[in-house]
Amino acid sequence: MKFGVILATTLVAALAPAAFAQEADPLPSWNGGKARQSIVDFVSKVAKEGSPDFVPAAERIATFDNDGTLWAEQPLYFQFLFAIDRVKTLAPQHPEWKDKEPFASLLKGDTQAALAGGERALLDIVMAAHAGMTTEEFEAIVKDWLAKAKHPATKRPFTEMVYSPMLELLSYLRANGFKTYIVSGGGVEFMRAFAERVYGVPPEQVIGSSGKLKFEMRDGKPVIAKQADVEFIDDKEGKPLAIQKFIGRRPIASFGNSDGDLQMLQWTAAGAGPRFCLYVHHTDAEREWAYDRKSSVGRLDKGLDEAAAKGWTVASMKDDWKRIFRFEK
Amino acid sequence: MKFGVILATTLVAALAPAAFAQEADPLPSWNGGKARQSIVDFVSKVAKEGSPDFVPAAERIATFDNDGTLWAEQPLYFQFLFAIDRVKTLAPQHPEWKDKEPFASLLKGDTQAALAGGERALLDIVMAAHAGMTTEEFEAIVKDWLAKAKHPATKRPFTEMVYSPMLELLSYLRANGFKTYIVSGGGVEFMRAFAERVYGVPPEQVIGSSGKLKFEMRDGKPVIAKQADVEFIDDKEGKPLAIQKFIGRRPIASFGNSDGDLQMLQWTAAGAGPRFCLYVHHTDAEREWAYDRKSSVGRLDKGLDEAAAKGWTVASMKDDWKRIFRFEK
Numbered sequence: 047m048k049f050g051v052i053l054a055t056t057l058v059a060a061l062a063p064a065a066f067a068q069e070a071d072p073l074p075s076w077n078g079g080k081a082r083q084s085i086v087d088f089v090s091k092v093a094k095e096g097s098p099d100f101v102p103a104a105e106r107i108a109t110f111d112n113d114g115t116l117w118a119e120q121p122l123y124f125q126f127l128f129a130i131d132r133v134k135t136l137a138p139q140h141p142e143w144k145d146k147e148p149f150a151s152l153l154k155g156d157t158q159a160a161l162a163g164g165e166r167a168l169l170d171i172v173m174a175a176h177a178g179m180t181t182e183e184f185e186a187i188v189k190d191w192l193a194k195a196k197h198p199a200t201k202r203p204f205t206e207m208v209y210s211p212m213l214e215l216l217s218y219l220r221a222n223g224f225k226t227y228i229v230s231g232g233g234v235e236f237m238r239a240f241a242e243r244v245y246g247v248p249p250e251q252v253i254g255s256s257g258k259l260k261f262e263m264r265d266g267k268p269v270i271a272k273q274a275d276v277e278f279i280d281d282k283e284g285k286p287l288a289i290q291k292f293i294g295r296r297p298i299a300s301f302g303n304s305d306g307d308l309q310m311l312q313w314t315a316a317g318a319g320p321r322f323c324l325y326v327h328h329t330d331a332e333r334e335w336a337y338d339r340k341s342s343v344g345r346l347d348k349g350l351d352e353a354a355a356k357g358w359t360v361a362s363m364k365d366d367w368k369r370i371f372r373f374e375k
Numbered sequence: 376m377k378f379g380v381i382l383a384t385t386l387v388a389a390l391a392p393a394a395f396a397q398e399a400d401p402l403p404s405w406n407g408g409k410a411r412q413s414i415v416d417f418v419s420k421v422a423k424e425g426s427p428d429f430v431p432a433a434e435r436i437a438t439f440d441n442d443g444t445l446w447a448e449q450p451l452y453f454q455f456l457f458a459i460d461r462v463k464t465l466a467p468q469h470p471e472w473k474d475k476e477p478f479a480s481l482l483k484g485d486t487q488a489a490l491a492g493g494e495r496a497l498l499d500i501v502m503a504a505h506a507g508m509t510t511e512e513f514e515a516i517v518k519d520w521l522a523k524a525k526h527p528a529t530k531r532p533f534t535e536m537v538y539s540p541m542l543e544l545l546s547y548l549r550a551n552g553f554k555t556y557i558v559s560g561g562g563v564e565f566m567r568a569f570a571e572r573v574y575g576v577p578p579e580q581v582i583g584s585s586g587k588l589k590f591e592m593r594d595g596k597p598v599i600a601k602q603a604d605v606e607f608i609d610d611k612e613g614k615p616l617a618i619q620k621f622i623g624r625r626p627i628a629s630f631g632n633s634d635g636d637l638q639m640l641q642w643t644a645a646g647a648g649p650r651f652c653l654y655v656h657h658t659d660a661e662r663e664w665a666y667d668r669k670s671s672v673g674r675l676d677k678g679l680d681e682a683a684a685k686g687w688t689v690a691s692m693k694d695d696w697k698r699i700f701r702f703e704k
Contacts, residue, residue: 250623
């Protein structure tokens with residue numbers, strides 16, 4: 047009897063922290079609306095053994111866009127801001143840039159004129175910022191920039207421009223056996239430099255756009271050098287293709303914020319069994335930004351129609367998010 | 376005092392199975408030579424907290440070649456045998472193959488003449504066997520073939536042609552916190568069809584050669600269709616590049632059997648901290664095959680020299696492996 051009592055006491059003491067953790071709200075930055083409820087309903091049914099919608103842990107794959115979904119993307123994708131700073135740093139070694147667009151305008155401080163060349167101009171800037179160095183040198187440069195650079199509007203480090211509700215969502219999914227991936231148009235090596243520390247997503251679960259790489263010997267040691275050519279743009283149709291190539295398994299949940307994520311959500315939704323698709327809708331001009339159908343950055347137009355037609359969850363920043371950034375009062 | 380005794384008894388009872396498991400030999404198919412010892416020494420030092428060579432679990436990445444390293448590759452890479460069978464099945468739909476090499480020879484049963492065209496002929500056959508179908512259709516076809524086809528020499532299913540010592544090694548590494556990857560010249564979707572069941576390696580940890588993919592709508596549903604063009608050959612320099620692209624972290628241990636794995640081993644060896652490289656050496660003409668410097672399949676020439684020069688482990692099948700296949704007496 048005494049043994050039983052002691053064992054019972056020990057068990058209660060051992061279980062208490064787990065029970066407490068389970069009861070604590072895993073999504074405190076979310077308001078209690080439909081969006082939050084749809085997330086909790088989905089996770090509960092797929093992770094609960096014995097549920098008719100149970101999904102084995104190995105198949106609980108969740109994919110997240112990055113720019114505009116996990117962190118902000120205004121006034122310009124942060125990686126372009128990095129690339130612009132990098133071009134300025136490298137300018138003394140490239141006297142030819144003085145007469146060559148988009149570099150000439152950029153170096154004169156006229157970002158708008160530099161970007162008049164559209165996607166091509168953006169790519170030229172990004173490639174110039176990346177080419178020639180080894181992957182390890184590049185990682186060090188990105189980390190250094192992230193430690194020092196400040197967002198032009200908030201004056202905060204860029205890694206503080208991440209969304210609290212989405213950080214909680216990543217943790218909540220992982221606590222329920224999900225493997226969380228980033229599948230983003232951003233450069234894969236740029237994102238890997240901070241994804242593990244900031245999002246808890248290790249490098250091998252970060253999928254992104256990439257430039258060509260070259261394996262070569264430098265001073266008798268093998269290095270991998272970044273080349274000036276684009277290899278793959280991880281956007282639109284590129285997203286489901288990258289998912290197939292890198293993961294080889296269809297996600298059961300996907301999260302995006304723009305038309306560039308639509309094919310990823312379609313691919314996710316079209317699988318058999320329970321599926322979850324969510325669009326983050328930028329509706330809060332006060333705390334973040336408000337933009338959708340007509341924005342040049344992160345346009346959400348077709349996606350908004352398809353979400354309505356298919357019954358996907360649309361999380362309105364203004365209504366569904368109690369807190370957007372950690373630094374908010 | 377009594378509480379202490381009961382607790383101590385409970386603890387002993389709870390720990391016993393773990394202690395027992397630790398003492399059971401994790402590598403029973405290995406003979407007790409230098410190769411085995413070098414593996415155990417490496418794993419012990421990197422996985423032991425407090426050891427000067429301790430490596431955090433997140434960085435314990437191990438990469439394995441497949442053909443000739445995890446399963447046999449004679450008389451021809453098994454995927455080519457699959458592709459040849461597939462071409463025969465598809466022949467009625469391709470009357471033009473009767474007059475077109477390498478298909479004409481293949482359909483006449485003259486494999487040697489068909490392969491006289493070298494790598495190009497092999498690629499044509501593989502691509503013909505893959506193109507047009509969706510990734511899901513392809514997976515079903517590979518699984519069906521693996522369930523029925525037999526190895527020409529042993530008359531065993533191909534998935535029984537896997538090496539017991541390497542299966543044990545995969546499990547041993549995972550039990551010590553390693554993430555095990557396949558990085559092989561084989562087709563990624565071909566390997567994913569059996570890697571999880573046979574090797575315990577999930578699809579997202581299988582990296583291989585790939586054909587181009589296309590995202591498209593069929594009957595209003597999104598599918599991913601395999602195209603006839605080669606996208607990437609995961610061999611030689613391709614291996615470290617694929618590791619960087621897919622994993623984004625340098626492995627601390629790599630395992631191969633041919634010169635096609637050399638750059639992967641070089642890349643692994645050149646990192647800072649403890650490193651482990653192993654070549655499987657095919658030295659057993661009786662139980663498996665014996666080949667190295669002059670073989671057209673799985674040539675191991677430069678790699679053998681570099682292993683000697685760098686002090687990498689070379690596991691001789693004849694001397695280091697007590698049992699090669701599970702079906703051996």
